[in-house]
Amino acid sequence: MRKLIFTAIGLCCWTISTAAQTWIWYPGDYEVWLGNQMNNRRTERGAFFPPFWKSDSHYVTVEFSKQIDLAAAETVEIRAEGRYNVKLDGKMLFGMPDKVTLPAGRHSLNIKVWNQATPPAVYVDGPTVKSDGTWKVTNEDKEWIDESGKASDTSASIYMDAGHWNFDGKEQLPSVFKLRRKPVKAVSKQAVRQGMLYDFGRETFGYLVFGNPKGSRGHIRIYYGESAEEAQDKEHCETLDLLSVTDRGVEDMSYPGHAVTAGEGSHTYTLANSKAFRYVYVETDGDAQYADLSMDYEYMPETVRGSFECNDAEVNRIWEIGEYTMHLTTREFFIDGIKRDRWTWSGDAYQSYLMNYYLYFDSDCVKRTTWQLRGKDPVTSHINTIMDYTFYWFIGIYDYYMYTGDRHFVEQVYPRMQTMMDYVLGRTNANGMVEGLTGDWVFVDWADGPMDKRGELAFEQVLFCKSLETMALCAALTDNAADKAKYGQLASRLKAKLLPTFWDESRKALVHNVLNGKQSSQITRYANMFAIFYDYLSEQQKADVAKSVIHNDSIMKITTPYMRFYELEALCAMGEQASVMQQMKDYWGGMLREGATSFWEKYNPDEKGAQHLAMYGRPYGKSLCHAWGASPIYLLGKYYLGVKPVKPGYDEFAIRPSLGGLKWMKGSVPTPHGDIRVAMDSNTITVKATEGEGYLYFKSARRPKSSHGVIEKVGTDEYKIWISTNKDITIKY
Secondary structure, three states: OEEEEEOOOOOEEEEEOOOOOOOEEOOOHHHHHHHHHHHOOOEEOOEEOOOOOOOOOOOOEEEEEEEEEEOOOEEEEEEEEOEEEEEEOOEEOOOOOOEEEEOOEEEEEEEEEEOOOOOOEEEEEOOOOEOOOOOEEEOOOOOOEOOOOOEOOOOOOOOEEOEOOOOOOOOOOHHHOOOEEEEEEOOEEEEEOOEEEEEEEEEEEEEEEEEOOEOOEEEEEEEEEOOHHHHHOOOOOOOEEEEEEEOOEEEEOOOOOOEOEEOOOOOEEEOOOOEEEEEEEEEEEEOOEOOEEEEEEEEOOOOOOOEEEEOOHHHHHHHHHHHHHHHHHEOOOEOOEOOOOOOOOHHHHHHHHHHHHOOOOOHHHHHHHHHHHHOOOOOOOOHHHEHHHHHHHHHHHHHHHHHHOOHHHHHHHHHHHHHHHHHHHOOEOOOOOEOOOOOOEOOOOOOOOOOOOOOEEHHHHHHHHHHHHHHHHHHHHOOOHHHHHHHHHHHHHHHHHHHHHHEEOOOOEEOOEEEOOEEOOOOOHHHHHHHHHOOOOOHHHHHHHHHHHHOOOOOOOOOOHHHHHHHHHHHHHOOOHHHHHHHHHHHHHHHHHOOOOOOOOOOOOOOOHHHHHOEOOEOOOOOOOEHHHHOHHHHHHHHHOOEEEOOHHHOEEEEOOOOOOOOEEEEEEEEOOEEEEEEEEOOEEEEEEOOOEEEEEEEOOOOOEEOOOOEEEEEOOEEEEEEOEOOOEEEEO
């Protein structure tokens, strides 16, 4: 397992650790705190720009407890982030001891930590007693002493298993975590007007580094751009910085009072905040000057475990740029885009989770993002204030369980699922459906035409129904029979209403919404395509919807990669991989032909030139590096290599490879502790799984042959064969 070790300046590097002990905290608290640090780095033209939804904080006092049974006495070392006390068998020890000797026998060890600034955390290291995820934590122990001196019953306290990540050394303080950096130089520079334009070659993210800035009185003015046009437009570029240069030194004016970091033993100066850009335009005034400009590229180290390669060079390039887009937007959490928001958005993150399962399989980042998005009780609004984003949050949790098999995480987060769903159910109408109420943002998608958000939207009910089904599944995992029955019944009732409420038989589609009990005339793609891959329609209805909606150019087209993700998944679920392959080449290939070095927030092939940069009424408002743009990674892994889990954690899998018009393809899909490799051409399929087992399904016009195992016929020209762990199986078909 990879572990983080910090250097003296707080950056991280990776090494191998077998130590059992680790820093622990209240589950979700560190993630909420770290998310606050990240989300509040956003600036807009030099102005601080915090998220507009409720920001929560960590519990400032947390008790950590462990029941121990020692064969012999041992001394443990204690480290804490915050002030703390220690109790052994209910007796408080003097001061804040950094070492405690525990007698042989059974004992109760309690450490209570207070920290207003950063999440309370502890690190305990002894021969056998070590801090790990088996420790119990509570934010209130409900302990009091009555007038007789008797201690209260603490059975009302709610204890959870401690949260942790990979801070496994006692010097690895969680509160000083930083992403890794590496120096990068611009690939070119040219004099432009009164300044210098630097090109770093492709979309990137990090801290600008100025060589030897000096002067007695002047400024260095910095304008960033994902395009050359943006960087040179001083009045409209989305991000900028300003350095003050005087005899006293250099100051970053975006952070008043914050001196710019100086490199040790050099005359380089690094800005206080990271930015996204490809181009940087720099002007100076007064007598300010500098020798050169480079950057510290900032990133989260990730191991790329998934792969895809085929005979089509453009498709290979789409995978490569999708991989780079994911790399840029996978940070402390899965974020939306690196230039503008730099926030965790649930709809964006949900798609990142799915792409992650076919690229990195970074389970920790999924858990961190899930905790961070949810925040703390009480619930006062939808996640990110968006109704549909709340539903994606629910759905993503059971997806995580299926891919990873991590039941413990579901058990930990389930109480917050309950209170989040209580909030949703409290906002349903008399028909048991959700409508946008005061304070709700009903998003769906960025659309290029009118979309009514009033009343009962079919799309929202489909997501709501899937969320209720998810709640029932997660309730079963936590052995909560009452909740399983409750949510199962609610889901069944809502599902039974979907078609009677929204299906228009004359147009063979779900209408967009119902307002005041009347179906609207508008039909959009959203609810219809989700109903296909959620299997809420009959096979005939799916075929009807594909014809009347998805292949119907008179229905408003989707121009965001966000919803193209789902539209193409619906087609793949119906076996239309050849059509989807061409659409991927047209859409994502279209961005590449426009010069994209990472995939965009939105792409409309009908737009030209600078129109591709504009969004939100701003000439450069569009993000040219957006996580949801990387969706071909998921589609190619799940629907072309054809791999997905059938049982949690890939204990059993299904492989349904499809060339989709390609001549050949090969690739690897990561699993929790291994991978599944698939290669296919027009005559041969080769499969090897290093973990789990399952069926390979394929079609053949002639009787196929296998190097191992028994091929079973399951239909006309349809076959399957059982794949066991670590066996190379080659099928000739």
